[in-house]
Amino acid sequence: MSNFLEECLVYRDDDLLVINKPAGLLSVPGKGDALFDSVLSRLQAIEAKTLLVHRLDRDTSGLLVFALNRPAQSHISRQFQDRQTKKLYQAIVEGQPVDQGQVDVPVCYDPKNPPLHIADPDYPKSALTYFKVLDQFQLKGQPVSRVALTPITGRSHQLRVHMQYIDHPIIGDTLYATTVGQSLSDRLCLHATELSFIHPVTGQTLNFVCPPPF
Template sequence: MSQFLNEHLIHRDEDFMVIHKPAGILTVPGKTADLQDCVINRLLQEEPRTLLIHRLDRDTSGILVFALSKFGQNRISRQFQERQTSKIYQAVVAGHLQGEGTVDVPVVYDPSRPPLHIADPSHNKPALTHWKATEHFEMQGQPVTRVELTPITGRSHQLRVHMQYLGHPIVGDTLYATPEQLLLDRLCLHAERLSFLHPKTEQLVEFYCPVPF
């Protein structure tokens, strides 16, 4: 087993494996030669059967699932596409955010400022996030809030844009936070829990990856 698999494997069976993706590494290769180091290429070196199911942003850490058979890829991918999976993220956001709520605002790519996305209420593709504040504390003397985020849809940059839309960007977000709100040298967004139906047994399986911040 390669060092990457050894350090980051959460679960493995015949049809899929669950990985703890560290922050700062792409899920799949980018377009240029300097962006070829990524999770799937590292896994393919050790496990040639590795197949893509879904992605996390480069700067997001946490649970990432890869298939080990076409059967597993088809069954699990369909659950992601049809929103039958359950995902819970943990984040630390700038400022004092109280209570809980829902952001129901479309998130779309902004071609004038790649790779940014924006909240655009006029767009027709929905983006829906439930949020719940769970802890208030200070980071470098600044008030911050730990929040539990449950994305119902899976748009690119959805959680990051929705937190910015609320006026509480995620700490460490170099795209959507102000310089004063960075506070840490990593994005404080982590895919903590994921559940779906096992492709063979159709029993609910749930995976957990502790928050590193």
């Protein structure tokens, strides 16, 4: 377990931890022993007072912050709730979208097809994502694009559903990509590459950058 912290630790002080989460690992334990292994359970095995602040999907990699005391947890969680944090992701998507734009359509859980989520214009909670194309190239003979994604809201599966909604799903996505898109990568090519928030004690803005592994 200590090796996990050595490999994934980005930053640590008396109040918080910032971790580079690997793809394929849950942020928090699921239901049942088979889904207990997670970033949180591994950290708590090393540092029992580790507390959850936010999550990434199991197959998404990148920056996650955890608190080491209740006041820090409350302070940072409130920043996420009030949209005071800065989050930037990188993804590789199918096809070649326009240079930049936004997707402004609500995302909600699809009870008929769990664990899928869907874009539903009639759902009452908004979901907004900005995207910008960084590069366009061929992968296994297929046109793909590297994009920067900025979620303004934080709905479950938001980035994955929004890119599918504009017909450019993220490659390697076993839930939302096309069959061809799934074959282009053995992992979901979505990575939380930048995270900024205010330190709960010092009041300083902390900014972390973690380049994608793809």
